[in-house]
Every structure is written in structure tokens, then in C-alpha cells.
Amino acid sequence: MAAPDNRPFAIRTYPPDRLREALKRMHLIRRFEEGAEDSYMRGLIHGTMHLSIGQEASAMATCMELTDSDKITSTHRGHGHCIAKGADVGRMFAEFFGKETGYCHGRGGSMHIADVKTGNLGANGIVGGGLPIAVGAALSARRLGRPDVTVCFFGDGANNEGAFHEALNMASVWKLPVVFVCENNGYGMSTSTARSTAVRQVADRAVAYAMPGVTVDGNDFSAVAEAVHIAIARARAGDGPSLVENVTYRWRGHSKSDRNRYRSKEEIEEWMTRDPIARFQAELIAHGVLDQAGADAILAAAIADVEAGIAFAKASPAPNVSEVTRYVYAEK
Amino acid sequence: MNAMHQDQALRTLSYAEAIREAMAIAMEADPTVILMGEDIGVYGGAFQVTLDLVDRFGPDRVMDTPISELGGAGVAVGAALTGLKPIYEFQFSDFAMLAMEQIVNQAAKLRYMLGGEASVPVVFRLPSGSGTGAAAQHSQSIEAWFGHVPGLKVLQPSTPEDAKGMLLAALADPDPVMIFEHKLLYKMKGHVPAGSYTTPIGKAAVRRTGSDLTIVAGSIMVHRALEAAERLAAEGIDAEVIDLRSIRPIDHETILASVRRTGRLMVVYEGVKAFGIGAEISAAVAESDAFDFLDAPILRLGAADAPVPYNPDLERASVPQVDSIEAAARRLARREV
Incomplete structure (x- = not known):
């Protein structure tokens, strides 16, 4: 009898090239966020944005088994989801720069970034807005006889919206192929989950909807990948929805207006020692998927992609102001 | 007038029957059309508009939803975004206020926010108006509210013929359409052509x-x-x-x-x-x-x-x-x- 495979879930489940690609996309997410932040500081991007630095494992590990026909709904903190689902960072930067070449032709910006062709139905400016929409996408898959699952990303803040209750209840009643992924970063803007949420963990609420609920270390790539793998298998088998709670942390403030008066420096620094990218990279090296030179090359490639993306965005044309009402309705 | 035209002219249905006929025609022709709403199955809807459709098309296409207007409307929006053509019935138009988020922030804006890369062909049906003794929360006429929202189309049929033609036009439209039906008109009879036809949207x-x-x-x-x-x-x-x-x-x-x-x-x-x-x-x-x-x-x-x-x-x-x-x-x- 063969010895049990004690390697982490991701290492024993995914081929090395997929793992290396996942690491690259995690670097891309972080470098994208840093590039967006830098461009904002330089005045190249206006408005606001919600950065997901520190949450890269949650986005990427969740998307490991999704195809382009599987759908995700995303949140206001959605740049990472978009990249993890396969979007091109050049077109994303172009959107943030408000350019015609952006994913939304400059009409949506950071809070509505989407890539329908890779199954990303869009970030959402309304907390909880994507929850019922995800259930609807799962209903379409069922009705149209497609094997697709829908992953619904939402934050801990959304778990106190009425839409959360209505969406999870309907998904369970109809046994729809949807996986609810809560990225619990501890704070809905400035209000901690302890002050806003009656249960200790968001996943505790799953019992009220008769679905499995599991809380995992959201900075542990394998822990997230395994929990989502089980939930997707259940959804594809027709057994209904699940709730996966990824406990994580955002290193940056809620948005550009955040003066960080509700978190301590110590708390932030403590979480930064649990860097999901460094942990995943160390795991890949420890299990021989990668050596240090390979890791350096992946990071360099991600940095190059981000630089090229920003250059593409800068060089892209702005929308024509005479087309301000274009896309309100379908074009004949 | 030949015999066929005579039959056509004599063909009368109630406003509710005309709406039901439109839904049945659309469901026969297009398997992506589904109905969603509260008590629209065996109960037939609060105003009997969907009566017996569940027997014809089954509970997978005539879906009783929980009493969850925000969630139900949002599921319809998500389904429309991904290939279905849902008709969502609000039991009373007043209840659409529970779903304003999904109607106004999501359905109406998705195409625009996504730069034309998304389409939300959902139809919301809304029994509306006073005269039934149902008082302040079941009698309102709020259609003008939605006239203020770019991205929506807002219709108000006054005859059985238009009620059928407008619903079929709404289903053929790639954008979200809200149809305000007057509760006192449901029993009104009038000439309704047989078969499929559309009443042009945006024409008085x-x-x-x-x-x-x-x-x-x-x-x-x-x-x-x-x-x-x-x-x-x-x-x-x-x-x-x-x-x-x-x-x-x-x-x-x-x-x-x-x-x-x-x-x-x-x-x-x-x-x-x-x-x-x-x-x-x-x-x-x-x-x-x-x-x-x-x-x-x-x-x-x-x-x-x-x-x-x-x-x-x-x-x-x-x-x-x-x-x-x-x-x-x-x-x-x-x-x-």
C-alpha cells in the first residue's frame, strides 16, 4: 500500500505549470494594485478604489478550477477576482484610466470592472448586490443544461445585508450550483465583524440555509483551494450551494479616504507576516515546483506585464464625450 | 370581410387573459423564457394572471419564489444576464420598492457600467393602481419613478390588445422593461388578435x-x-x-x-x-x-x-x-x- 500523500492540497492536486501560473497571477494582483495606487497618487486615475493587497490567495485559489464558462460575481474590492479569473491587466488599467480600450470602455471604472468573456459578471458598487445575481446565473446554468458553476465573492460586510439572506435561501431551496465565497477581512469599512455580526464566523450562518459552511485560513492557498474544490464538486453534482469563508486581511485601508483610525499598527504588521504570496511561493519551492531563480523570473514577468499594462492604458484613447449616452440601451 | 377576418374582429379576451396568452406564446416559442414570482404557480398569481400556466409549462418554468422581492428580482437580473428571459411578477407594484436596488442599481445600469458588454433582457410585471380598497401600500401608481431611470423601459398598457403586444415586445427587447398593469383593467374585455404580434415600445x-x-x-x-x-x-x-x-x-x-x-x-x-x-x-x-x-x-x-x-x-x-x-x-x- 502506497504511503499517504501528505503534501498540501494544491501541490498534490494541480500540475506544476498551473501552480506557477497561479503564483504569477497572485504577483500580478499585488503589482496591479500597487500600480493602480501609484497611478492614483500621480493623478492618472481619479475617483476612488478599494485595494485587495493581502487577499491574493483568496481570489486566486478560489478560481483554480473555474473555466471561462463558469461565472463569478465580484465586489467593490474586485480587482483581484478579475485577474484571477483571467482578465488582461492592460485592459484593466485602461478602464481605471477611463480609456475607451478598457473593459467597460471607460464607463465603469474600478467599481464595475468586468470581463464577461472570461465569466466575470462584474464587480459591484453595492454591498451584497452580486449575491442574488449569482443565484440567477446559477439558475441559467441549470435551465440551459450547462455544467457551469457560479462563484459569488462577497465581503464580511455583505453578510448583514438582506440580499445575503434572500440569495442563500433561494439557492438552497432550489439546490443551485453556486458557491458563496465570503472574504472576511475583519472589517466592513471601519466596523469590525465583532461589532456588526451576531455570529462568530460568517460560515456559522450556513446552517440557517441548510448548506455546508466552512471557515478557512484565507491566506493559505491550499486551504482555500481545497474548501472551494469540495464546494464546486458538490455544486456540479447537483447537490446545491455551499458557503466558504476565507479569513483574510486587507493591508491597505478600505478606500482612498481611509485614515486608518480603527486598526492598530501592530494588528496590520502582524497580518503582514502572514503574506499569502510569500507563503505560497515558499510552499512551491519546498515541494520542488519551483526554485528561487524560477520564482524571481515569475515576479519579473508579473512586473513587466503590469508596466506594459500601464503603458497601454496611458497610450489608449479616451472615450468621445459625444458618446455619453452610448450603451444606455442596446444599439440597433 | 372574409370569414377569417370576421373571426379576428370578434376575438375578445380580458386584459389578464391577453397577458397570459402573451406569456404562453413566448414560452412555447422560446425555452429560455421563464416566469418567476410569488404565488404564480398553482395559486395563479394574486390576480390570476398566470392561472394554469404551471400545468402547461411545469414548476421549473413557472417558479414560485419565496417572499423575497429583492432576491427574486436579483435572481431574475442574474438569469437575464446569463441567457434566460425571465418575466418577474411583483405581486403588487408597491412591492417593487423592496427591490429598488436590483432594478435601479443593477438591471438598469449593467449594460452601461460594462460598456455595452452585458445585456439584461428581464421583464418586470407590476399590478398597479387604486380602486380595490387595499389602501396605502397596495394601491400606488409609481410608474413615473422609473421614468427617471436611464436604462429602463417603462410601459403602461390600457387595452387587452396592447397588454399582449407590449409584453411580447418587452420579451423581444434586449433591455429591462417594466410593465405596469392596472388591477381594475384585468377583467376588461377587448379585441385581441390571435398569434404573435408586438406593440411598438415608445409610441403613443x-x-x-x-x-x-x-x-x-x-x-x-x-x-x-x-x-x-x-x-x-x-x-x-x-x-x-x-x-x-x-x-x-x-x-x-x-x-x-x-x-x-x-x-x-x-x-x-x-x-x-x-x-x-x-x-x-x-x-x-x-x-x-x-x-x-x-x-x-x-x-x-x-x-x-x-x-x-x-x-x-x-x-x-x-x-x-x-x-x-x-x-x-x-x-x-x-x-x-
Whole structure:
């Protein structure tokens, strides 16, 4: 009898090239966020944005088994989801720069970034807005006889919206192929989950909807990948929805207006020692998927992609102001 | 007239039956059309509009939802975004307020926010209006609210023929459409052509031609305005009655052309008078060359500045009736306003 495979879930489940690609996309997410932040500081991007630095494992590990026909709904903190689902960072930067070449032709910006062709139905400016929409996408898959699952990303803040209750209840009643992924970063803007949420963990609420609920270390790539793998298998088998709670942390403030008066420096620094990218990279090296030179090359490639993306965005044309009402309705 | 045409002319259905026929035709023709709503299955809907459709098409396509208007509307939006054509019935239009987020922030804006890369072909059906003794939270006429939302189309059929044609037009439309159906019209019978046809969205209909004044009305107010116009005709006042049919987009051309001929305009609607359809139409006239043709101030007749009351006399008094339309039109014609 063969010895049990004690390697982490991701290492024993995914081929090395997929793992290396996942690491690259995690670097891309972080470098994208840093590039967006830098461009904002330089005045190249206006408005606001919600950065997901520190949450890269949650986005990427969740998307490991999704195809382009599987759908995700995303949140206001959605740049990472978009990249993890396969979007091109050049077109994303172009959107943030408000350019015609952006994913939304400059009409949506950071809070509505989407890539329908890779199954990303869009970030959402309304907390909880994507929850019922995800259930609807799962209903379409069922009705149209497609094997697709829908992953619904939402934050801990959304778990106190009425839409959360209505969406999870309907998904369970109809046994729809949807996986609810809560990225619990501890704070809905400035209000901690302890002050806003009656249960200790968001996943505790799953019992009220008769679905499995599991809380995992959201900075542990394998822990997230395994929990989502089980939930997707259940959804594809027709057994209904699940709730996966990824406990994580955002290193940056809620948005550009955040003066960080509700978190301590110590708390932030403590979480930064649990860097999901460094942990995943160390795991890949420890299990021989990668050596240090390979890791350096992946990071360099991600940095190059981000630089090229920003250059593409800068060089892209702005929308024509005479087309301000274009896309309100379908074009004949 | 040959036999077939005679049959067609004689074919009458109620407004509710016409809507049901439209849904059945669409579901027969297109497997992506589904119905969603509260108690629309074996119960047949609060107003029996979906009666027996669950027997024909099964519970997977005629879906009873939990009492979850926000979630239900949102599921319909998500399904529309991904390949289905859902018709979501709000049990009463008043309940759409529970789903404003999904209607206004999501359905109406998704195509635009995503730069034309998304389409939300959802249809919301909304039983609307007063006159049933159901008081303030089951009697409102809130269609004008949605006229303020780019991305939506807002319809208000007044006849069985239009109720069927507008629903089929809404289903053929790639954008979200809200259809406000008047509860008091559900039993009204009228000629309805057989088979599939569409009533163009955004086109008003002149229901009565006249030369002395123009009355623009929608939904049940069209019938009240027509009755008032007949009474006025006996005294030699010749009113033109325009059935607005579509609030968004609105058919300014038909209205302006009529005002240019009659020189007098009155707008009759069941929503609260202030900030309503009347204001929009009056402003459109004031902003156009038709203003120069006005021989009298514009007159708006809408609901009282109050919630819809319970007592039947109060309820009747709170919204325009044939008598009040007749009296107001007479004053306008005699320039007593």
C-alpha cells in the first residue's frame, strides 16, 4: 500500500505549470494594485478604489478550477477576482484610466470592472448586490443544461445585508450550483465583524440555509483551494450551494479616504507576516515546483506585464464625450 | 370581410387573459423564457394572471419564489444576464420598492457600467393602481419613478390588445422593461388578435381625435378620459385623447403634434400629481415650439398629495375620475384655468 500523500492540497492536486501560473497571477494582483495606487497618487486615475493587497490567495485559489464558462460575481474590492479569473491587466488599467480600450470602455471604472468573456459578471458598487445575481446565473446554468458553476465573492460586510439572506435561501431551496465565497477581512469599512455580526464566523450562518459552511485560513492557498474544490464538486453534482469563508486581511485601508483610525499598527504588521504570496511561493519551492531563480523570473514577468499594462492604458484613447449616452440601451 | 377576418374582429379576451396568452406564446416559442414570482404557480398569481400556466409549462418554468422581492428580482437580473428571459411578477407594484436596488442599481445600469458588454433582457410585471380598497401600500401608481431611470423601459398598457403586444415586445427587447398593469383593467374585455404580434415600445396612440384640447393619459385614465370626452362632445367640446402607452421612452412627437393643433393640453395620471408624468410632459411642451401654439395654461390632473386612503369615497376622491376629468377639461376648453 502506497504511503499517504501528505503534501498540501494544491501541490498534490494541480500540475506544476498551473501552480506557477497561479503564483504569477497572485504577483500580478499585488503589482496591479500597487500600480493602480501609484497611478492614483500621480493623478492618472481619479475617483476612488478599494485595494485587495493581502487577499491574493483568496481570489486566486478560489478560481483554480473555474473555466471561462463558469461565472463569478465580484465586489467593490474586485480587482483581484478579475485577474484571477483571467482578465488582461492592460485592459484593466485602461478602464481605471477611463480609456475607451478598457473593459467597460471607460464607463465603469474600478467599481464595475468586468470581463464577461472570461465569466466575470462584474464587480459591484453595492454591498451584497452580486449575491442574488449569482443565484440567477446559477439558475441559467441549470435551465440551459450547462455544467457551469457560479462563484459569488462577497465581503464580511455583505453578510448583514438582506440580499445575503434572500440569495442563500433561494439557492438552497432550489439546490443551485453556486458557491458563496465570503472574504472576511475583519472589517466592513471601519466596523469590525465583532461589532456588526451576531455570529462568530460568517460560515456559522450556513446552517440557517441548510448548506455546508466552512471557515478557512484565507491566506493559505491550499486551504482555500481545497474548501472551494469540495464546494464546486458538490455544486456540479447537483447537490446545491455551499458557503466558504476565507479569513483574510486587507493591508491597505478600505478606500482612498481611509485614515486608518480603527486598526492598530501592530494588528496590520502582524497580518503582514502572514503574506499569502510569500507563503505560497515558499510552499512551491519546498515541494520542488519551483526554485528561487524560477520564482524571481515569475515576479519579473508579473512586473513587466503590469508596466506594459500601464503603458497601454496611458497610450489608449479616451472615450468621445459625444458618446455619453452610448450603451444606455442596446444599439440597433 | 372574409370569414377569417370576421373571426379576428370578434376575438375578445380580458386584459389578464391577453397577458397570459402573451406569456404562453413566448414560452412555447422560446425555452429560455421563464416566469418567476410569488404565488404564480398553482395559486395563479394574486390576480390570476398566470392561472394554469404551471400545468402547461411545469414548476421549473413557472417558479414560485419565496417572499423575497429583492432576491427574486436579483435572481431574475442574474438569469437575464446569463441567457434566460425571465418575466418577474411583483405581486403588487408597491412591492417593487423592496427591490429598488436590483432594478435601479443593477438591471438598469449593467449594460452601461460594462460598456455595452452585458445585456439584461428581464421583464418586470407590476399590478398597479387604486380602486380595490387595499389602501396605502397596495394601491400606488409609481410608474413615473422609473421614468427617471436611464436604462429602463417603462410601459403602461390600457387595452387587452396592447397588454399582449407590449409584453411580447418587452420579451423581444434586449433591455429591462417594466410593465405596469392596472388591477381594475384585468377583467376588461377587448379585441385581441390571435398569434404573435408586438406593440411598438415608445409610441403613443391617439384614441380619439379632437380639435379643442389634448388630453394625454395612460392606463385606466385613458378610459376615463374617453368617457369624459364623450360627455363633453355633447356640449360641443371636442377633445383629443392620447394614450401615452410608454413612459420611457416617451413619444414627444405625437403629443407635440396634437398640442400644435388643439392649443390646449391636459395631462391625466394616477400617480401623485407633484413631480410626475404631467410635469415631464408639460416641460417638454414648454421647451418646444408647441409652446407657441398654447392658448391656455397647461393643466395637470393627478392623485391627491396623500397616500391612497381606505374609505371608498376618499379613495375615489384621491385620484382622477370621469367627473373630475370632465370638469377640468371643460374649464380648460373655456379657458377658466
